[in-house]
Amino acid sequence: MRREWTSRFNRWRYDLYAPLYDKLAQGFAAQRRRSLGLLNPQPHERVLLIAAGTGLDLDFLVRCRHVSAIDIAPAMLRQLSERAERLGMAVRAEVMDGQKLEFPDESFDAVVLHLALAVIPDPLACIREVERVLKPGGRVAVFDKFLADRQRAPLWRRAGNLLARVVATDINRRLGDIVAVTKLQRIHDEDAGLGGFLHIALLRK
Numbered sequence: 001m002r003r004e005w006t007s008r009f010n011r012w013r014y015d016l017y018a019p020l021y022d023k024l025a026q027g028f029a030a031q032r033r034r035s036l037g038l039l040n041p042q043p044h045e046r047v048l049l050i051a052a053g054t055g056l057d058l059d060f061l062v063r064c065r066h067v068s069a070i071d072i073a074p075a076m077l078r079q080l081s082e083r084a085e086r087l088g089m090a091v092r093a094e095v096m097d098g099q100k101l102e103f104p105d106e107s108f109d110a111v112v113l114h115l116a117l118a119v120i121p122d123p124l125a126c127i128r129e130v131e132r133v134l135k136p137g138g139r140v141a142v143f144d145k146f147l148a149d150r151q152r153a154p155l156w157r158r159a160g161n162l163l164a165r166v167v168a169t170d171i172n173r174r175l176g177d178i179v180a181v182t183k184l185q186r187i188h189d190e191d192a193g194l195g196g197f198l199h200i201a202l203l204r205k
């Protein structure tokens with residue numbers, strides 16, 4: 001029930017942010033390039049963007065011929081579709097909940113979770129779904145804000161999270177706790193800026 005309410009809230013607030021989103025998130029181009037470089041999707045592979053937003057990642061995926069993108073907010077996806085058209089990409093964009101994917105098992109070679117696991121209300125449900133839809137050997141690119149694996153959130157982060165969660169995103173999740181509910185292997189993890197606040201990781205099924 002709480003998860004459904006939060007998903008509806010996410011749809012509402014990200015529909016509201018859609019016209020401004022590119023201006024706010026364009027500063028992460030270097031991290032997107034790095035993360036998608038590690039993922040290294042091949043042109044023939046099937047790639048899924050979860051919580052794809054306005055499609056800022058598409059600029060780095062133009063060689064990929066089979067890209068699907070899902071998001072809970074229709075206004076974000078409308079911008080994604082316009083971007084895909086400008087880039088000459090045929091992207092299958094669908095409004096869908098990242099906690100309950102409507103794709104068959106083992107249908108993707110690669111999944112992109114950029115600024116997604118800290119926003120989706122139940123990141124454990126999302127990562128379980130990612131594991132389900134990935135083919136054996138499939139890879140996942142993660143870029144987000146995380147605490148270090150055994151780090152306890154300092155007071156400023158706990159206080160800041162009261163506002164951050166309402167406005168945009170949870171800043172106190174741990175990638176290790178999320179991945180631990182699956183058999184996905186974390187094969188790479190690096191500091192991606194802001195003094196270790198941002199991380200880039202690569203997972204493999």
Ligand SMILES: C[S@@+](CC[C@H](N)C(=O)[O-])C[C@H]1O[C@@H](n2cnc3c(N)ncnc32)[C@H](O)[C@@H]1O
Pocket residue numbers: 007010011014015025050051052053054055056057070071072073076096097098099113114115116119120121
């Ligand atoms: C911070 S934005 C990230 C967008 C994009 N991945 C990027 O890197 O710019 C978070 C996105 O998560 C989406 N979102 C929130 N809850 C979701 C859910 N339950 N299922 C799918 N998308 C969701 C929002 O609509 C928003 O587009």
